[in-house]
Each structure stands twice: as structure tokens, then as C-alpha cells.
Amino acid sequence: MKTTISILAVLTGLISFGFAPNSESITVKGSDTMVILAQRWAENYMSKHPEVTIQVTGGGSGTGISALINGTTDICDASRPMKQSEREKLKQRFNTLGVEIKSARDGLAVYVQESNPVKELTLQQLKEIYTGKITNWKQVGGNDVKIILYSRENNSGTYVYFKDNVLGGEDYAASAQNMPGTAAVVNAVSKDKNGIGYGGAAYGKGIRFVKIKRDADSPAYEPTKESIMSGNYPISRFLYMYTRSKPTGALKEYIDWILSSEGQAIVSTVGYFPVK
Amino acid sequence: MKHFFALFAFFSTALFAQDSISVATKEDVENIKGAFEGLNESYLETKTTVDALKKIKISGYVQAQYQITDGIAGTVFNGGAAPAPGGFSGGAFPNDVGSRFSVRRGRIKFNYDNDLTQYVMQFDVTQGGLAIKDMYASIKEPYLKLATFTGGIFDRPFGFEISYSSSNRETPERSRLYQTIFPGERELGAKIELAPQSGILSMFNAKVGVFNGNNNNNNENDNNKDIIGRVGFQLPFNEENLEIDGGASFYSGKVTSGSRAIWKIDNGTKTWKHDSTAANNGSSFDRSYVGVDAQLYYDLPVLGGFSLRGEYITGTQPGTAASSSYYVYAKGSGTPLYSRKFSGYYVNYVQNIGLTEQIVVKYDHYTPNTDITSSNIGLGNLTTTGDIAYTTLGVGAVHHFDGNVKLTLYYEMISNEKVNSATTNAALLPFKEDVKDNVFTVRMQYKF
Known part of the structure; x- marks a missing residue:
């Protein structure tokens, strides 16, 4: 019994030791x-x-x-x-x-450089671009040049959200370059006329947003306040x-x-x- | 005129120089472009390799502990030999030993996770040697991601406590009930697991598997296969910070007898009686359980979250004379099979206090033979120590130093039911009283 009481006392002491008030x-x-x-x-x-x-x-x-x-x-x-x-x-x-x-x-914006002639993409085209099925801008109405993919690292919520909601859970193409932040994606795309990237609309400075359509027959939307708040923009x-x-x-x-x-x-x- | 020539000479030189610079710059740009493309190619190659390596996850933990018990095996207690304490607290203490250091678990787990497919290999390395814990492959169907198929050595899909990892568990060991009927937790077999990803059905899950039914990783030695399954639910009430989870499980199996002697309790006389029909040797006998489990999680304002978890299991367990643990068939062994009806339960309360502390209280009860009461044991009815019921009350505290290291202090007060005081059975004599077998454990765990 003495042993039991001593052990219980030790346990109680340990608990009291760890119970500290929250700071500011x-x-x-x-x-x-x-x-x-x-x-x-x-x-x-x-x-x-x-x-x-x-x-x-x-x-x-x-x-x-x-x-x-x-x-x-x-x-x-x-x-x-x-x-x-x-x-x-x-x-x-x-x-x-x-x-x-x-x-x-937030609307997840898709960026290209200003000089890129592609103005809009469907969700399906976006998926095929990022899964490596579409590899040339010509296939989506652009110049006959290779598409350079800029993505995020896999600990990024944006990476996971894009994978789950745009790629339907499929893997990114192996050629996608993983950038350490959305700002890095924007910076890379702004310097690469063949590049495409995605990220928060808030970072969309110095590049151009591609309008996104749910499918070929739907209207295309930019990630504006109105289109995001109304739910019209497909990747919000x-x-x-x-x-x-x-x-x-x-x-x-x-x-x-x-x-x-x-x-x-x-x-x-x-x-x-x-x-x- | 002189000036004109001078100016002409100057501009010519400047233009020539500019032209040379332009050619040199173009060459430099081409060189840099070539180098960049080379680097990019090399980057893509490296990335492919790194992406493949990132799928390999290595994790593990070590549990180093010191234990003290108040009972010493081999000494005389109540006129009989004191039983070894610690059998369900990390392993029986040897004779004359009252304290010990040990590495209870030393796990290393390799997991190759390819999203839809998974390969897992886990070993346990302790002072006792090396043992395989997990070795399985699983495949998730790619369309709805609803069903996962698994084959190899893995946890039996029964109840809650089996799948609750030893590294996360707040008490040092699982309950006596689980350690008795599911030693080692794992089995060789195949299972399918259904877990809807969205909608109202995502609150439910089901898993069912077919196993050798020969205990842990042992090779199959008969043609019986056991079926184990569980249907579970998770009901979150996010606004109330409350979640109630639970499930119902079953085990339907057969065990082959290595002896013609099959013992069962005669309920009229409360005595073990045996059937010695020759055909019993090599025949199959029931091993069947049903169980229910429930877990409640609630967040107490300021103090922290708590969980209240419990399980109840009942069924028929083929064992041996001295133990209600797993009967392992061996052809021609001659080991008589004792079929017992059992029941058991546990209730476990864990309270988090702040970020680093937890207190834990656990009560578990196991009756290996529900046809016999304590006053019946030892009355010339061939009852044994394998028929004695136990309760364990454990109290403890856990301190988390950080995300990797935790210290557990845990004290188990183990009580056996007292056998009939008139017994003269030497093995049962110590159990006329509550034998000394309480155990205090101090455990340090490092997990990565």
C-alpha cells in the first residue's frame, strides 16, 4: 500500500509540473x-x-x-x-x-507570361497540361513551342488542392518544376514565355491570368472578386x-x-x- | 578634313567593337543557354530520382523501460509457488527477479507509398532478437478509391485496440483480454477494406479478411481459414467538439485438435469433462468471437481533450489446460484442447492537460471461463489457473518532451479472483489470495 501511495504521489507531481498557464x-x-x-x-x-x-x-x-x-x-x-x-x-x-x-x-489563378497568346483554358486542358498529356502550346491554340510547367512542392496546400481538384488525383508530369512558393512560381513564369504556373490570385502581379472554363461550352472566367464570390470561377x-x-x-x-x-x-x- | 577622318576612324572602330561585342555576347548567351539546358536536363533526372526516393518513408520508435514488481516468482506464497508477475506487462519476470531494464519495442518501418499502392515492412529489434511485425502490400482501386486490398502479415481487422499503435497508446500494453485472444495482433492473410471518401457514407467503413488462423506469423498447418471483420462508424459533432466512433466485430474460425481429448465444462456439475472419441484428433473446433467497441472524444475548454474508450468481447476460445491463450495445432502433439467460453472488457480514460501532459486511467477485466465462478475453482473439478479471472486497474501519466520523445509512468494494480479456500491443488494455492503481481513501469520512447 505504501508503494502504491508513493507511486500515485509521483504521478500527481508529474502532472502538476506540466500544467502551466497559457502565455500571450x-x-x-x-x-x-x-x-x-x-x-x-x-x-x-x-x-x-x-x-x-x-x-x-x-x-x-x-x-x-x-x-x-x-x-x-x-x-x-x-x-x-x-x-x-x-x-x-x-x-x-x-x-x-x-x-x-x-x-x-481565394481563386487559384493560372498564370502565363504576357506575351503568351493563349487566353483561356478548360479544366480538362489544364489537367492534361499538368499531367503531361498536352506538351505543346499549339495543342491549346498557342505557338508551336514546348510547355514549361511550374508547380509547387508537395508540402504545399496549393499543390494538394490543385492535384485533387484539377488533376483529379492524378500525378503531376515528371517535367513539372517544383517551386518553393507561389511568388517563385510567378517570378519564373514572368521570365519564361513558354511557362505556365498556378497559385493564389493575390500573387498574380507581373504576369497574366488565363481565363478558366469548366468545359468547352462554358463561359471563361478570370479569378476576380465577383467570379470567385459568385462561385463562377471554377478553381476557388x-x-x-x-x-x-x-x-x-x-x-x-x-x-x-x-x-x-x-x-x-x-x-x-x-x-x-x-x-x- | 582631319577631323572627318578622325571621326570616321572613331566610329568605324566603335562600330567594329560593337559588332565584336555583339558576336561575343551571342556566343556567351548560346553557351549559357547550352549550360542551362544541360543543368535542366540534369535537374529533371535528379528530380525523377528524388521523387522516387520521396515515396520511401522510414519511421520507427524505441521503447526503453525500467519495471519494478511487488511479487517475486519462485518464492513461496500462500503455501504454493508464487506465479511470475508481468506476464501481461511486457513479459513474465524470471524467478527471483523484482526489477528489470528492457527494450520493450524497437521498431523500424519501411513504407513505399505510391498513392494507390503501398508496400510495408516492419521489424522489431529488442534484446530478445529480431522479429517480423508487418510485411504486406496493399492496392487501392483507382476509380472511386473506395476499396483497398491487402495481402501479407498485418493487423487482424477486429475491434479498436489492435490497430491503435503501441507508439501512440498511452498505456504500456494492451489489455489482458486482447493479449490473450490476439497475441501479437497480426496474422497471415488477405483483407479488403471499404472506406467511402465523401458524402454521408464516409462516416462508415468496413473491413473483412481471411487468415491462416494459426497465430501471428506461424506457417499454416491445417486447411482451416478464419474470417475476421469489423464494421465501424465515425460520428463527428464539430460544433460541440465531440466525436463518437465505434464498431462491431466478429471472428469466425476453426482450430484443429492435435489430440483426441476435447475438454468442455459440464454446466450441471461445473466440472471439466472430456470427450475422447478417436475422430477428434485432427478434427476442427470453434474459435469464434463477437465484440463491440466505442470511443468518445471531447474537448474540455481550457484543460484539453479527453477520450473515453471501451470494448467488450465474448466468444469461444480453444486453449490448453493451463491457459486460455491461443491453441496452436501440431499434428500428433497430443496436447488436449480445452474449449472455454470467455468474456472481457476494458474502459480507458485519457485526459490531455495543456500541450505536454496526459493522465490515463484504465480498467480491464477478463474472465477466461464464464461457466465457472471463483468459488468453483479448485474444488476437485479439474479447474486450473487458466480458469481464473483478472482485473487490472492502471493509472499513469505521460509527459511529451517534444514531437519525438515521451516519458510514461504507469502503475498496474492487478487482481486475480480468489479460488475456493478449500482447494488443495498446489498450482492454485497462491490464488486463495490476491497474488503479488503489481507492476510499475517507467518508459522512455523516442519516435521518428
């Missing part, structure tokens, strides 16, 4: 697509709440979700929804389901924030502020679209 520091990690937006949110919020420190880093949606599961971030930014397998890992480690917060909307998505548990304290106040009119106004200044 918030870490945000994840989507590169969202990193500028997340930084703007953080800067604005910290200027009004100097007692709160917010650290924002990118790395990709997959990296952010791993950090949420490992307990190394408070908020995970993700440009795709969490997968079931990722939810299972969170459940096993923290016994929580994760809280999903839709924080903005939500941008998410995830927390392990229902947010409380400073974390809750920050997320409430992001969803307020003030926080959503920042969404528009960065080039994305508010959820409310």
Missing part, C-alpha cells in the same frame, strides 16, 4: 499562400494589442498541420482542408478533433485556419478579430476575398 504569445505556421495575409493580420493586431506577440512562419500547409499535431504552433494556416489521416493523428495525440475556421476565399477555395481545441483567451480574441469586419478588410487589401 501566439504562433502561426503553415500555408505559403497565406503567409502575407497572416503577416498583415499579425502586424495590424499587434499594433493595437501590444501585449500580444504573434509569430508567423510559412513552410506550406502540410508543414503547418504537422506543427499543429506536434504541438509546436497555436494556429495552422492551410490552403486546403485537413485530411482524414491528419485529423486521426490529432485525435490520437490530443484527443481533439481540431477546429476549422474559414478565414478567407477557402483559406483555413486550424486550432487543436476550441480557442480561448488571447487566441480566441485574435481569431474573433480576424473574422471581424476589420480583419476581413485586410483580406481584400492583400488580394484575397472576405468570407463574410
